[in-house]
Amino acid sequence: MSNVVISGYYGSRNAGDEAMLAAMVEVLSDLDPNINITVISADPADTKLRHKVHSIGWLDIGNIIGALFKADLLISGGGSLLQNVTSRRSLYYYLMIIILAELLHTPVMLYAQGIGPIQGTFARWVMRIVGNGIKLITVRDKGSLGELAQMKIRRPVIECTSDPVHAIHPVDKNIGRGILTENNAYGAKALVGISVREWQGLTHYKAVIARAADQIAQEFDARIVFLPMQYPEDVQTAEMVASMTSCNAVVLQKDYTTKELLSIVGNMDMLIGVRLHALIFAAVMGVPMIGVSYDPKIDRFLESVGESPVGDLENVKYDELVNRVRLKWNDKAGFSKKNEKLFSDLRRLAMRNAELACELIDRKKKKDKEQES
Template sequence: MGTTSHTTETGLQVRRVVISGYYGFRNSGDEAVLKSILFALEEEGRQQGLRIEPVVLSIDPAWTTGMYGVEAVHRMRLGEVVRAIRSSDGLISGGGSLLQDATSAKTIPYYTGILKLAQLLGKPTFAYAQGIGPVNRRWMDRLIRGVMRRSAYVSVRDTESAALLGRIGVPRDRIDVVPDPVMALPLPAAQPPAGGPGAGAALPLIGVSLRHWRKDGADLALFAAALGALNRSRAVRLRFLPFHTPSDAEASRWVMERLGDLGGSTAEIAEPGEDPQQMLLEVSRCDALLGMRLHALIYAANQSVPMLGLSYDPKIDQFLNRIGLTPIGTTEALDPQAFVTAMGELLDNPEQWRSRHQAAISQLKQEARRPAKQIAAYLR
C-alpha cells in the first residue's frame, strides 16, 4: 500500500507514518501527547506485527530527534513536509487542540492544510484524539469538514468535539470518542529519588499548575489569595509546575510573590526539564494538585493524584466531567474558603477521592490506546 513497506529481520512489517501536531515548541502538554502517541504506536504496532517508523513535523527537528530518537522534519518547510509525506504510508494529525481558532486564525488552515496535502498525495490520514473547537469563524467549518470526511479514521478526545464535528457535517458514526493519549503515558523507567529543593517530609506536597490568561492578571490574583488562605489554614509545601516555559514559570513567580506570610508553609518552582515523563514523575509525587493546565489535570488522573481544576476553557470542564469532577473555580471567580475546604478534604481523605474516581480513571487509561490500535490495524 505504501512506498516504504518492507519486513525487518524479526519479521515485523515496517510502516512509515508522518505525525503532525504542535511539536517542538517545548510545551510540556503537547510534548506529552507526542510521547504518548509514540509509545502507543510502538506497542500496538508490535502486537499487530508492525514496526511503525514515525516522522514528526516539528518547529525544531533537531530537538525533537534528540528528545525522542525519531526522525523529524521542519513543519514550516513545505518541501521537507511534502517529501516526508510522499515517502510515508500515512499521516496522523494529533492530538491536542489543533483545530480551533481561539489562539490564532492560522491554526485551522495550517493543520487542515497538512491533512489535505497528504490526501492529495494519496495517503490515508488519521485524526488522533483531537480536541475540536472553539471554531468562531464559520468559513473554517468547510476546511475541517473536507479533511475529516476524507480521513480513514477520526478520533476526538471528548463528546463536545464529536458534537461539533457532527454539526459541521462529519457523519457521527465515523467519529470515535477516546481519552487524551496522555492518560496512557507511563512513568520513566528509571525514577530518580523523591524529594527536591525545600523538601519538607512532614508537609503535604501540593502541585500547582498555573498559566497567564487574563491580560489584567486578575485571575492569578484570585489564585494567589486562595493559596494564601490555604497557607494560613495549614502548613503545606506548594510546588509550582511550569508546563509551558518560560510563561508558566513567570505566572508562578508572580503568584508566589503575592502569597503573603507563608507561616509554616513553603513554596518553590519545579525544574523537571523538557522530558514530559519527568513532569509526570513530579505530579506523581504530589499529595494533591491544583491545576489550570489541562495536561496537569490529565497527569494527575494518570497517577491517581487527587486534584482540583481551575477552568479557563471548556476543555477543562470536559475533562473533569469525564472523571466525575467539576472545577473548583474559574478565571473569573474562586472562593478562597471553598478552595481551602476542598483542598483540606483531598489532603485528609485521599483514598476516599481515589475510590470515588478510580473506575472512571481506569477506563480512560484503558481506552487511551484505541486510536493507535485502529491505525495499526489499518496500516497492516
C-alpha cells in the same frame, strides 16, 4: 516497516503536547516495534532528542511532502489543533498538512483530538470540506463529537476515545523526588502542586490562587510547588503568583521532560491545575486534583473522572477553592481511588486510538500490495 508522519504542536516546550507525543510514540511502538515515526516539529533537534524519532521542521515543506509521500498514515493530533481561538493561523496550517496528505493519497487520521471552538463561517466551511475527506477521526471527548456534528462532518468513521496521555505508563517517583530535593521542596511537609498559565490578560484568578496557597500552606502545614507546563511562559506566570504569597512557595524553573514532570506530580499530595495536562498527569499518577477551568476541554476531562471545576479563571472564588481542598484533604485516598477507577476506562480508550491507527496502516499496506500485483 510501517511509516507514520505525526503532525501537531510539537517542539514548542509545551509539556502537555510533548506528553501526548511521548504517549503516542510509546503505544504505537508497543503495538508495532518496527514502526518508523517522523514528527513535524517547531524544533526538530529537540524532538529527536526527547522522543528518539525522525523529525522535520514545520516549515520545511519539501521534506514534509517527501515524508507524506512515503507514509502509510498521517496522524494529525493529539490535542486541540483544529480550533481558532488561541490562533487563527494554526487552524489553516494543520488543515494544509491534511490536504497535502490527501493529495498524495496518504490516509489521514485525526488522533484523539479536541475539536473546536472554530469560529467564523468560512473557517467552519473549510473544516467541513477537509474533515469529510479524512479516513478516520477519533476525538477525546463527547463535546468534540458535538462540534463535528454541528459542522456536518459525517463521512469519516468517527469514534470517541480519550486523550493519548491517558495511555502513558506511570513512572518512578524517585526521579521527581530528586528534582524536588534539588529545589529545596522535599522533606517532612506535605506537597501541593499548582499549575497556572496566562490567559487573555486575566488577573483575578492569580490573586485567588495566591491567597488560597497561603491558607493551604498554613492550615495543612504544606509546601506549595508551582509546576511549569509551558516553558518558559508558565515559569513567569508562576513567579508572578508566587510573589503574591507569603508562604515561601517554590517555583520550578527548568524545562522538564514528560517523565520528569510525571514523577514530580507523583510526589504531590494534591494538585491544583489550570493546565489540562497537569490534571491528566495527576490522574496518571493517582494524585487527587482540583481543576480551574479556562476552556471546555478542562470541564470535559474533569467530568470524565467524576469531577467538576471549582470555577473558571474569571469567577473562581477563594472560599470555594479552599473548601474544595479541605473536602479532598480529609479523604485523599478515597478520591484517588474513585478517580483511578474511572481513569482505567480512559486508559483503555486511549489505547484504542493506537489500535485504530495500526488497522488503518495495515489496510493501506494491503491495498498497495494488491495494486502492485
